[in-house]
Amino acid sequence: MKISSFFVGFIGTTLWVALFGSSGAALPQQPDKQTALAKQSSIVFSGTVSRLGATSFADVPKSAQTIVVRVDSVLKKPFPVSLKRGDNVTVEVKDPSGFQEGTQATFYTDGWIFGSGVAVKELAHEIRPNGGEATKAASADEKAYGQTQEQGDQELQDRLNSSDFVIIGRVTEVHRWNAPKSATPYRVTEHDPDWHEAVLEIKSVLKGGKVKGNKMVVRFPGRNDVAWAQSPKFEKNQRGIFCLNRDHVSGVPTTKLGGNQVNAYTCLGHGAALPMAEEAHVRSLLKSQ
Amino acid sequence: MKALARCCVRFPALAALLMITGFLLAQGQPPPIPSIKVVDLIPASLSGETNQDSEPFLAIQTANPQVMVASAFTPNPFSNTGNAPVYVSQDGGKSWVLNAITPVQRMTCDITHAMAAGENHPRGDLHAGTLACASSITLDESETNDVSSSTTMNVQTTRVDVDQPFVRALGISSGDRIYVGVNDFNQPNGHTATVDVSVDGGATYKSFPIEARKTTGQDGPSVRPAVAGDGTVYAAFFGWRKFSGTVATSDIVVVRDDTAATGATPFRALRDPTDKLPGRLVVKKISIPWSNAPTLGQERIGSTLSIAVDPNNSSTVYVGWADRGSKGDIYTLHVRRSADRGVTWSKTDLPHTTIRNATNIALAVAQNGVAGVLYQQLSNGRWITHLVQSHDAFATIQDTILASVPANEPTEQFLPYLGDYDYLLAVENEFRGVFSANNTPDLGNFPQGVTYQRAADFTSRTLNDGSGNPVAISIDPFYFSVPVIP
Numbered sequence: 223m224k225i226s227s228f229f230v231g232f233i234g235t236t237l238w239v240a241l242f243g244s245s246g247a248a249l250p251q252q253p254d255k256q257t258a259l260a261k262q263s264s265i266v267f268s269g270t271v272s273r274l275g276a277t278s279f280a281d282v283p284k285s286a287q288t289i290v291v292r293v294d295s296v297l298k299k300p301f302p303v304s305l306k307r308g309d310n311v312t313v314e315v316k317d318p319s320g321f322q323e324g325t326q327a328t329f330y331t332d333g334w335i336f337g338s339g340v341a342v343k344e345l346a347h348e349i350r351p352n353g354g355e356a357t358k359a360a361s362a363d364e365k366a367y368g369q370t371q372e373q374g375d376q377e378l379q380d381r382l383n384s385s386d387f388v389i390i391g392r393v394t395e396v397h398r399w400n401a402p403k404s405a406t407p408y409r410v411t412e413h414d415p416d417w418h419e420a421v422l423e424i425k426s427v428l429k430g431g432k433v434k435g436n437k438m439v440v441r442f443p444g445r446n447d448v449a450w451a452q453s454p455k456f457e458k459n460q461r462g463i464f465c466l467n468r469d470h471v472s473g474v475p476t477t478k479l480g481g482n483q484v485n486a487y488t489c490l491g492h493g494a495a496l497p498m499a500e501e502a503h504v505r506s507l508l509k510s511q
Numbered sequence: 512m513k514a515l516a517r518c519c520v521r522f523p524a525l526a527a528l529l530m531i532t533g534f535l536l537a538q539g540q541p542p543p544i545p546s547i548k549v550v551d552l553i554p555a556s557l558s559g560e561t562n563q564d565s566e567p568f569l570a571i572q573t574a575n576p577q578v579m580v581a582s583a584f585t586p587n588p589f590s591n592t593g594n595a596p597v598y599v600s601q602d603g604g605k606s607w608v609l610n611a612i613t614p615v616q617r618m619t620c621d622i623t624h625a626m627a628a629g630e631n632h633p634r635g636d637l638h639a640g641t642l643a644c645a646s647s648i649t650l651d652e653s654e655t656n657d658v659s660s661s662t663t664m665n666v667q668t669t670r671v672d673v674d675q676p677f678v679r680a681l682g683i684s685s686g687d688r689i690y691v692g693v694n695d696f697n698q699p700n701g702h703t704a705t706v707d708v709s710v711d712g713g714a715t716y717k718s719f720p721i722e723a724r725k726t727t728g729q730d731g732p733s734v735r736p737a738v739a740g741d742g743t744v745y746a747a748f749f750g751w752r753k754f755s756g757t758v759a760t761s762d763i764v765v766v767r768d769d770t771a772a773t774g775a776t777p778f779r780a781l782r783d784p785t786d787k788l789p790g791r792l793v794v795k796k797i798s799i800p801w802s803n804a805p806t807l808g809q810e811r812i813g814s815t816l817s818i819a820v821d822p823n824n825s826s827t828v829y830v831g832w833a834d835r836g837s838k839g840d841i842y843t844l845h846v847r848r849s850a851d852r853g854v855t856w857s858k859t860d861l862p863h864t865t866i867r868n869a870t871n872i873a874l875a876v877a878q879n880g881v882a883g884v885l886y887q888q889l890s891n892g893r894w895i896t897h898l899v900q901s902h903d904a905f906a907t908i909q910d911t912i913l914a915s916v917p918a919n920e921p922t923e924q925f926l927p928y929l930g931d932y933d934y935l936l937a938v939e940n941e942f943r944g945v946f947s948a949n950n951t952p953d954l955g956n957f958p959q960g961v962t963y964q965r966a967a968d969f970t971s972r973t974l975n976d977g978s979g980n981p982v983a984i985s986i987d988p989f990y991f992s993v994p995v996i997p
Contacts, residue, residue, distance in 0.1 A: 303559065304559060377590075416803075448618075
């Protein structure tokens with residue numbers, strides 16, 4: 223995203239809003255860009271530049287690219303991050319020449335350094351001409367990408383993109399699975415996954431081809447070691463939406479199901495198993511792929 | 512104060528005399544004795560976090576000990592796909608910030624690090640060994656010259672099938688020498704105890720297996736190097752001779768190199784008299800319980816090990832470990848000592864160092880030869896973190912309790928609960944280290960006092976998110992410094 227083109231686009235949108243109002247009106251293109259930026263960003267806030275070439279707290283390296291911004295409103299932030307109106311944030315901007323003291327803007331950022339205050343790195347910004355309020359679109363972002371949302375849409379979209387299968391199903395069986403000694407050497411480590419297998423009965427395939435027999439075998443770590451703590455642990459009769467990949471992890475890519483040799487799959491990492499309540503959301507993201 | 516100011520205005524000559532006297536008195540004084548410091552590392556701007564920040568580690572920049580880097584199982588606070596962070600202090604541990612610069616996504620599943628000479632980098636030179644556990648377990652050995660920059664650490668070498676990297680470094684004029692103990696499953700014949708050595712600041716590494724005897728197919732996970740200023744490098748490891756699934760029958764093995772491991776076949780200076788093979792057997796065939804489930808309180812056990820060398824007398828070296836102790840005991844710590852470069856060792860545990868139901872042993876030796884041992888003991892439903900010091904091989908000791916916290920809360924999110932290790936270093940006239948513990952803001956839990964950066968109310972003993980909203984207790988990493996006894 224080039225800031226300059228973004229800014230030019232923003233001016234056009236602002237004029238469009240001024241002329242036609244924003245209530246209920248779909249803004250062509252520009253709100254899409256804002257939404258996309260908000261999705262990419264972990265911290266979005268509007269604020270007023272108070273100092274150039276400065277930092278808001280010790281331990282942040284000061285440079286020509288660091289500016290201090292007083293927060294006017296927080297539009298998006300991760301839950302653990304303490305950030306509120308009136309706080310001073312250090313922003314490492316891409317081009318400091320676009321700012322002066324008093325400049326008001328919405329900042330789309332990623333986190334950088336967390337200490338007595340917050341320092342962030344700019345992904346993009348949106349100047350608020352004449353000290354105007356944050357755009358309506360930004361307010362909409364605040365609702366759509368609220369402060370408590372742990373897994374952003376971008377992250378879920380990435381997971382869906384990288385999955386071989388996305389299915390809705392039910393776990394009908396869970397059992398421990400030991401890799402044959404010929405396939406993987408026996409190793410004792412704290413990070414041993416203690417592999418288990420779950421048989422999934424498929425209700426519908428949201429992504430991926432037809433599945434023979436309407437069942438799949440998913441390997442998952444039974445261990446609660448730090449390496450696997452984020453990975454879903456399956457239980458019999460569990461229902462949900464499962465993002466699956468061919469098993470490239472256990473060392474054995476296939477398994478037995480109903481007497482047949484079939485591909486084995488894994489469901490690993492944060493957000494790989496989702497509750498049924500997410501169905502509409504997942505379908506919508508898959509549609510936009 | 513106002514009276515003194517008026518006095519100085521009226522009698523400038525007297526004021527000058529007072530100033531000069533004060534200056535001279537100050538010049539004649541020894542440096543101030545540092546006080547004990549315990550600091551919760553979680554910064555104020557992350558007051559809402561409730562992660563299990565276990566398994567802490569610490570690096571201190573040799574050239575400027577005000578600069579330190581700590582780590583724990585702390586996830587990236589803003590992104591599940593961003594870099595795993597480290598904690599950075601530039602004021603001797605009074606304050607810490609979190610900076611997401613490691614090469615691992617979100618959170619490491621093992622991390623240790625060391626800062627050697629500095630190489631003229633005011634906020635470097637940090638060398639790290641990290642494990643990434645997204646799908647396969649991958650070791651990265653990496654470096655940064657500025658721990659405050661936003662640049663991700665530069666990965667210098669990487670490989671899979673390696674466990675528990677443990678980094679030590681020695682700074683010399685021609686650059687940093689780095690020693691990474693690893694349990695390397697790529698080594699042939701089950702000789703997995705390995706030290707990765709770089710003699711060129713991490714630009715290149717060579718892996719040296721240090722096991723010379725038959726194993727049960729592998730050694731234990733912990734491989735710990737220790738480096739003295741004269742270039743003597745020791746390493747300790749668990750030589751696993753049998754493994755039942757729940758108990759490892761193990762030797763405690765110490766190897767040594769006298770030339771900073773720069774030779775073609777390093778770590779062969781010590782041989783055991785019984786079989787003439789490299790590696791002195793400090794104790795043989797001890798039983799070490801292996802449990803990857805909550806066993807000692809909510810903690811798992813199986814591989815706590817530490818070694819430390821006197822920085823000014825490389826003949827003196829200490830080794831500590833845990834095994835299954837006497838009846839009714841779960842896990843018992845032991846410390847032994849050698850005063851002849853590892854050739855012979857104390858036949859029994861040093862006094863005061865057979866410690867029941869304890870783990871996370873970390874040893875260090877100060878400039879004046881005082882030995883320190885950090886450990887965490889489960890006692891009467893509490894995790895008690897001790898720092899014990901001795902100037903006479905633990906015949907007499909000073910025991911400082913740094914924390915005494917409830918062991919039954921919070922509930923474990925994953926294992927390890929507190930860590931498979933904590934860490935202790937000696938710098939100037941201080942022992943400095945890190946441990947993880949229940950973070951309830953209760954002064955009764957911290958007998959030496961404590962400083963929280965995160966929002967905490969010590970009256971109501973509650974945490975909050977900085978805006979007054981309550982935050983659940985969790986495991987936090989704590990930094991401490993304790994003056995070395997004379």
